[in-house]
Amino acid sequence: xxxxxxxxxxxxxxxxxxxxxxxxxxxxxxxxxxxxxxxxxxxxxxxxxxxxxxxxxxxxxxxxxxxxxxxxxxxxxxxxxxxxxxxxxxxxxxxxxxxxxxxxxxxxxxxxxxxxxxxxxxxxxxxxxxxxxxxxxxxxxxxxxxxxxxxxxxxxxxxxxxxxxxxxxxxxxxxxxxxxxxxxxxxxxxxxxxxxxxxxxxxxxxxxxxxxxxxxxxxxxxxxxxxxxxxxxxxxxxxxxxxxxxxxxxxxxxxxxxxxxxxxxxxxxxxxxxxxxxxxxxxxxxxxxxxxxxxxxxxxxxxxxxxxxxxxxxxxxxxxxxxxxxxxxxxxxxxxxxxxxxxxxxxxxxxxxxxxxxxxxxxxxxxxxxxxxxxxxxxxxxxxxxxxxxxxxxxxxxxxxxxxxxxxxxxxxxxxxxxxxxxxxxxxxxxxxxxxxxxxxxxxxxxxxxxxxxxxxxxxxxxxxxxxxxxxxxxxxxxxxx
Amino acid sequence: xxxxxxxxxxxxxxxxxxxxxxxxxxxxxxxxxxxxxxxxxxxxxxxxxxxxxxxxxxxxxxxxxxxxxxxxxxxxxxxxxxxxxxxxxxxxxxxxxxxxxxxxxxxxxxxxxxxxxxxxxxxxxxxxxxxxxxxxxxxxxxxxxxxxxxxxxxxxxxxxxxxxxxxxxxxxxxxxxxxxxxxxxxxxxxxxxxxxxxxxxxxxxxxxxxxxxxxxxxxxxxxxxxxxxxxxxxxxxxxxxxxxxxxxxxxxxxxxxxxxxxxxxxxxxxxxx
Numbered sequence: 001x002x003x004x005x006x007x008x009x010x011x012x013x014x015x016x017x018x019x020x021x022x023x024x025x026x027x028x029x030x031x032x033x034x035x036x037x038x039x040x041x042x043x044x045x046x047x048x049x050x051x052x053x054x055x056x057x058x059x060x061x062x063x064x065x066x067x068x069x070x071x072x073x074x075x076x077x078x079x080x081x082x083x084x085x086x087x088x089x090x091x092x093x094x095x096x097x098x099x100x101x102x103x104x105x106x107x108x109x110x111x112x113x114x115x116x117x118x119x120x121x122x123x124x125x126x127x128x129x130x131x132x133x134x135x136x137x138x139x140x141x142x143x144x145x146x147x148x149x150x151x152x153x154x155x156x157x158x159x160x161x162x163x164x165x166x167x168x169x170x171x172x173x174x175x176x177x178x179x180x181x182x183x184x185x186x187x188x189x190x191x192x193x194x195x196x197x198x199x200x201x202x203x204x205x206x207x208x209x210x211x212x213x214x215x216x217x218x219x220x221x222x223x224x225x226x227x228x229x230x231x232x233x234x235x236x237x238x239x240x241x242x243x244x245x246x247x248x249x250x251x252x253x254x255x256x257x258x259x260x261x262x263x264x265x266x267x268x269x270x271x272x273x274x275x276x277x278x279x280x281x282x283x284x285x286x287x288x289x290x291x292x293x294x295x296x297x298x299x300x301x302x303x304x305x306x307x308x309x310x311x312x313x314x315x316x317x318x319x320x321x322x323x324x325x326x327x328x329x330x331x332x333x334x335x336x337x338x339x340x341x342x343x344x345x346x347x348x349x350x351x352x353x354x355x356x357x358x359x360x361x362x363x364x365x366x367x368x369x370x371x372x373x374x375x376x377x378x379x380x381x382x383x384x385x386x387x388x389x390x391x392x393x394x395x396x397x398x399x400x401x402x403x404x405x406x407x408x409x410x411x412x413x414x415x416x417x418x419x420x421x422x423x424x425x426x427x428x429x430x431x432x433x434x435x436x437x438x439x440x441x442x443x444x445x446x447x448x449x450x451x452x453x454x455x456x457x458x459x460x461x462x463x464x465x466x467x468x469x470x471x472x473x474x475x476x477x478x479x480x481x482x
Numbered sequence: 483x484x485x486x487x488x489x490x491x492x493x494x495x496x497x498x499x500x501x502x503x504x505x506x507x508x509x510x511x512x513x514x515x516x517x518x519x520x521x522x523x524x525x526x527x528x529x530x531x532x533x534x535x536x537x538x539x540x541x542x543x544x545x546x547x548x549x550x551x552x553x554x555x556x557x558x559x560x561x562x563x564x565x566x567x568x569x570x571x572x573x574x575x576x577x578x579x580x581x582x583x584x585x586x587x588x589x590x591x592x593x594x595x596x597x598x599x600x601x602x603x604x605x606x607x608x609x610x611x612x613x614x615x616x617x618x619x620x621x622x623x624x625x626x627x628x629x630x631x632x633x634x635x636x637x638x639x640x641x642x643x644x645x646x647x648x649x650x651x652x653x654x655x656x657x658x659x660x661x662x663x664x665x666x667x668x669x670x671x672x673x674x675x676x677x678x679x680x681x682x683x684x685x686x687x688x689x690x691x692x693x694x695x696x697x698x699x700x701x702x703x704x705x706x707x708x709x710x711x712x713x714x715x716x717x718x719x720x721x722x723x724x725x726x727x728x729x730x731x732x733x734x735x736x737x738x739x740x741x742x743x744x745x746x747x748x749x750x751x752x753x754x755x
Contacts, residue, residue, distance in 0.1 A: 096738070099712075099745035107712075109745070171738035174731055 003383060006445065009402035009411070011040040014435035018396040019388055020371035021432055022127075023424055025056045026379075026386060026416035028403035033064055037430040040399060044426070046084060052076070052115055053367075053415035055125045057133045060086040060424040063117065063125075069110060072205050073102045074145065075159055078113040081142055083135065086426045094170045097144050097162075103205075112145040112162075116218040123222030123236075126369050126417050128289035131222065137168050141239070143218040147209060150179045154199040157207050161215040163239060163252075176257050178213050178243075184259040185248055188266060191309035194319030200245045213243035217367070219286040221251070224296045226336060233260040234287075234296075234335070242285040242300070244364075247278065247308035247323060249285045249300060261335060263298075265308060272338035279331070280323045281307030283381075284367030284415060287335075293374040293391070294332055297341055301378075302329040305363025327357035330368050330378055344378065348393040355472055367415035377418050384411035388418075485510035488522055488544040494580070495555040496543040498608030502559060515542070538578060556584050559604055563597045570652070571598065582610040583637075587627055588619040588663075589652065595623050599630065606632035617641050618655050621662035628666055636670040638663055640715075641680045642692045643699035650682040650692070661707040668708075676750065677701060677740055679719040679728060689724045698739035705743040715740070716750035 021038050028034045032047040033054040044060075051064035062084045069077035077100075083092035094111050101107040118124065120138030122131045141163060148160040158179055165174035187195065199210025218241045221227070226234035237254040248264035267273045281303040288294045306315075310322035332342035346357035365381030374391045384401030404411045421429050442451040485503065487510055489496035496512075503510050515522040526533060526540070532551045534541050545552040545561070552558045553574075560572035571589035575582045582605055590598045606612050613635040616624050627633060640660075641647065647655040667673045677700055684690035692700070697717070705711055717736050719728035733749045740747040 096741060099741075101712075107745075172734050173738075175734065 007400065008438070009384075009400045011038070011397070011399045011435055013387070013395055013398040013437050014038055014433070015396040016432040016434055018375075018390060018394070020373045020375050020418065022418045022420045023056070023427065024377075024386065024399070024416055024418050025051075025054045025062070026401065026413045027051050027054055028401060029384070029411060029413065030405035030407060031403050033062055034403075035062075035424070035427075036399075037427075037432075038397065039430065039433050039435070041430060043424070043430075044086065046088060049082075049084070050078070051414070052078060053125075053417065055117075055417055056419045056423060057083070057119065057135050058423045059135050060426045061091070061135050063119070065111070065113060066090075069100065069112070070102060070105065073100075074112070074204055074209070075202050075211050076114045077145055078111055079108075080111045081113050081117050081140065092168070092170075094140060094142060094166045096170055097142075097164060097172070098146065111142060113142050114145060115216040116143040117141060118219055123220035123289055124286045125219065126289075127372070127420050127423070128222075129291035129372065131289060131291070139165050139167050139173065141165050141218060141220065143215060143241075146177065148177065148179045150182065153179060153182050153212060154196045154210055156199055156201065157209040158199060159202065159204075159209040159211045161213050161241075161243070163218055163241070174254075176239075176252060178215065181252075181257070181259055185246065185250070185265060186262065187246070187309070190311040190319070191246075191265065191322075194309040194311065194322070198318055198320050200320060212245060213248075214245040215241045215243045217242055217284045217286060221287045223290045224287060225290075226296055231336065240285060240287055240298070242282050244281045244283065244303070244307050245309070245321075247280055247282065249279070249282065249298070263300075263333070263335075263338070270338070276331070276333065276338065276340055278308075278323050278325070280325050281305045281321075281363065283365060288332070288370045292370045292372060294342065294370055296335075298333045298335050299368050299370060299376075300331045300333065301362075301366045301368055302331050303363055303366060304328050304361060327354070327359075327361045328363075328366070328380065330376065342391070344376065344389055344393060355474060365412060365414045369417055371418060377416065379413060379416045381414055382410065382412050384413045386413065386416040484548065486546045487512040488525060488542065488546075489514055490542040491516055493542050494609050495582075498555050498604065498610070499543050499545065499558050501608065502562065502604060506562075508562075515540070534574065536578060554582075554584070555608075555610065556582055556601065556605060559601050560597075563601060564594055567591055567594055568597060568601070572601065577613060580609070580611050581613060581634075583613040583615065585612065586615045586617065587624050588615075588617040590620060590623055595626070598623070599627055602627055602632050603630060606634075611635075613637060615639055616663050616667070617647075617651050618660035618663045619647075619651065619653055621659040621666065624663055624666055628670065633670070634672060636667050636673040638667040638673070638675045639678045640676065640700050640704055641678045642682075643696050643703055645699075646680075646682070646692065646696060649684070650680045657703070657707055660703070664704065664708045664713075668713075675704075675713065675715045677704070677715050677717050677736075677744075677747065679717065679733070679736060681720045681722040681725055689722065691719070691725060691728065694735040694739040697736045698742055701740040701743040701747065711743060711745050713744055713746065715744050715747045717747055718750040 025035050033049050035044045036042045049064040055063040065078040067079050080095040082090045095109040097111050100110045118141045119133035122133040144162045146162045148158045161178040163176040199212035221238045223236050239252045242249040246265045250259045250262035253260045267278045279302045283301045285300040304325035306321035308323040312319040315324045316322040327346045330344040334341050346360045347353050349360045351359045362380045362382040367379045369377040377388050379386050386399045388397040401411045401413050513521045534553050541553045545558040556572050560568035571586045573584040575584040577583045611634045614633040615637045617639050641650045644655045679692050
């Protein structure tokens, strides 16, 4: 979404009748975790935390992290995963993944967590009927990092993705290392060659490393109709992740660790994949939990932007981040038929394709949540926009984060979640006041001339009528795309 | 008693045993399993149950004096040096291709120190690369062996907390010995310190294993002995018949507990062998 210089922030649209009303948690850039109501009133701000993401659990608990390792030495290593109560007290933490001694810093345990975690009781970390995450017991899955060497992938040091299951005492009881499954991902030879030369190299100290897969979401499948029908690939304990650097989404068998289902990294190999189209740099893939509309389908925020390994091309001279697209898509995919069953793309947003498509575009971060009334809460993260759409694509709530950072001068927000009021008993149910969309045709800032304030108009003889979009550069919706 | 050796062509391990027998003037008869295949095959068929096969085939040489059958250069030389007295500290080598292991200096019986030192010297001078093991006991003897300079790789196996040493290792562990053993091991160029999840006969004689809590006690003991919580240690389970295999994910509870004292503890993966 291209912002103009001046634009409103906060909640800009709200239709209480059509929304799934509740509280929304998001990361205010360089401020902390903000829990707000539908009108944008902030009911609690946990200052200083750096949730990637922040999640709210029943009882008003915040799941988050207390900061990140110095980027000179690694990439996006969160120091811990913590459960914090309403008053800011840490009631649970995990940090004992690795004891880190970086130059200039005192040695300490670090979770090296990044991008996601899930608490037992709920597969995805957001509201689903009858599946509340535990808050006083239970295991937690944590997506983390561990450095690795694997000459089958590259001779460079790898920043490998790691999934840890930790118990309530913070002890690791299960782990899965991504690099050990390289051969299961199905890379073609060209991408393998690029990956070997440059596994998404990051210039860390004392040695650079390749953030080769960059998994950015991790959730459990939970109970689902596919497994109930006998498809073992969708065992409720299995874990779904996506690796944005490889354009791949896959399901890990919890018992064997093997990849049992995948989407990507190549989208040209079957008619079904061609119909889905290239999924690029995606985020927050997860199976819609049982009890919610669309249960069993897989939601993916297909960022576009840049992602994947392939042979060098004009847009990717070394073959890294080889697939490119300048708009995003939210896809709901039937994982058995391998078919898109619902989507929110620039077309559904009402933007002329492809010329105006980049108005729905977040090339990194982002996510989406299926709500009980069938709406979808979408985080278009790079520009701090969170909005709720109905199944027929009408925007019924929209929020633009006002929080722009000093260190990172963007109002980005990683991933927002909506939680039911009942999960936060500390907040008295707020008054829900409708916010009608501004009429941007006539809206003016103070000092600007009003719409229609026109000194003169004339009619020019001989003008032909205005035509369709095929008169534009590049392409239009009127072109035959076959 | 007449000694018979069954050997393989160009076998360094066989050559070491032959030279030792020759030096001592002990007569023996040798059969090459290829050149004298009929003799060897008949012997093998008759003694199949007593003959060990390593992952690459029958382990040569095979020593038979009419009383015992011995395989493996270390075990044969130990037998020739001390009869069965060194059996506790010289066991089957798990290493092939010029390496030899199965030598536990800490289990050396009192009075056998000279023979143990001689054994290590013979193996190394014969051309084998020696991996020496210790469990924290007998630091004095460890120092003596290491000072001779014949050991290529030093492995210190902490087999449990001190309280379990009598049951697991067959003797008491003195913390001063452990402290000195750690220092000697770390001073060696190629070395490895392992926290072994040992199997042993527990109460009533039933096989059991060191528990995660006991492994944590062992780690605390190591930390107190060396004062370095960054000490690189590897956790590895002793695999024995009669107990379920313990590896990979099943060792994670051990690692978590051990890391309370030794933060760099890691599970040793099979491919690291």
